[in-house]
Amino acid sequence: MPKRVRTGLTRSDILDRYIERMKQMLVKFQPFLSRKRGSASLEDFDEAAEDLIGQVFGAASDEAEAYFYAKSGESVLLPEEAQESGMHDVERECLQQRRQVLESCLADLELRHRVQATRQGSRDGKNRLRGTVEEYMSHDVRSVHRAATIKEAGRLLQKYKVGSLIVDDGSRYIGIVTDSDLSRKAVAKGLDPNTTTVVMCMSKPVVTIEETESLAEATALMKKEGIRHLAVTADRTIIGVLSLADVCRAYEQPAESKGR
CATH class of the missing domain: 3.10.580.10 (CBS-domain)
Structure with missing residues (x-):
């Protein structure tokens, strides 16, 4: 099994850039959740999303693996009778799971940014942690x-x-x-x-x-x-x-x- 690696994100400017790119990725994904998808290719989107996640978190990270399973649909497989009867829209569920992975990635980046800012404030002698x-x-x-x-x-x-x-x-x-x-x-x-x-x-x-x-x-x-x-x-x-x-x-x- 490949070793899970992460990039050493520490600088605020790098985090800002990745946060903005992840937000743009979510905006681009919205049409796929709509009945009017437009001309964009889901395959092209998946390629771009996986590339971004790989850059930020690592190609063998949990985030990259989660997106892979989300797009493949392996995590939403149901018994054949459930799918045949139309009780569950597997394609829709796969799209929702893609969105959840991307939102989780964005939340992680935003939290890292906040932690980085607080660390910098502490180094500058400001906002020292107090309270219970x-x-x-x-x-x-x-x-x-x-x-x-x-x-x-x-x-x-x-x-x-x-x-x-x-x-x-x-x-x-x-x-x-x-x-x-x-x-x-x-x-x-x-x-x-x-x-x-x-x-x-x-x-x-x-x-x-x-x-x-x-x-x-x-x-x-x-x-x-x-x-x-x-x-x-x-x-x-x-x-x-x-x-x-x-x-x-x-x-x-x-x-x-x-x-x-």
Whole structure:
């Protein structure tokens, strides 16, 4: 299996360029989701999209693999009787999964840009990270049962407008699944979203942090575990979620408004 590689994106100007190109790619993709597609070739678009993803994330990255499976349709295969009866539009689903992969790539780039900006601000002696986890966490704890399909999990993420769901087995929390898990792990492995359960792509165990801990401690824990979401606890009971985006927001917030 080829080694997964990533480009060392650090400079803001490079990130700006890639972000703009990814946005343009999404704009160009919109007509394919419409009934009036125009004269553009989907094959040409796929080639350009895969080339861009390869430049940004690497030709053997999860993102590149996810797009490959999205366009091939292997991740939306259903029983023959379902397809023959017209119960599922496989082509439409493939288009939607292409869009999801591209949107995930854009979200990743925008988050990197924000992290890069906060690091630069810290080096300049500005916007130093202060405050506790409780001040910036989300108090909405959204969960999904382990038996739910990844398609159901995706709908819940969209419904609640959150980036992660805590996975439970009916009596306790056993893992966490994020939007990135669904768009990369699931699609990249060619998993059928209609039958694959969230257990197949969730992260476990749930990494937690107490609400009274500092944001600096939370950031260090995220870096150590290689994750972007932490379950927040109070006396070992999960009461919220802290994301890397929340940490970036803490950097961006004016110093005079912190602690209010």
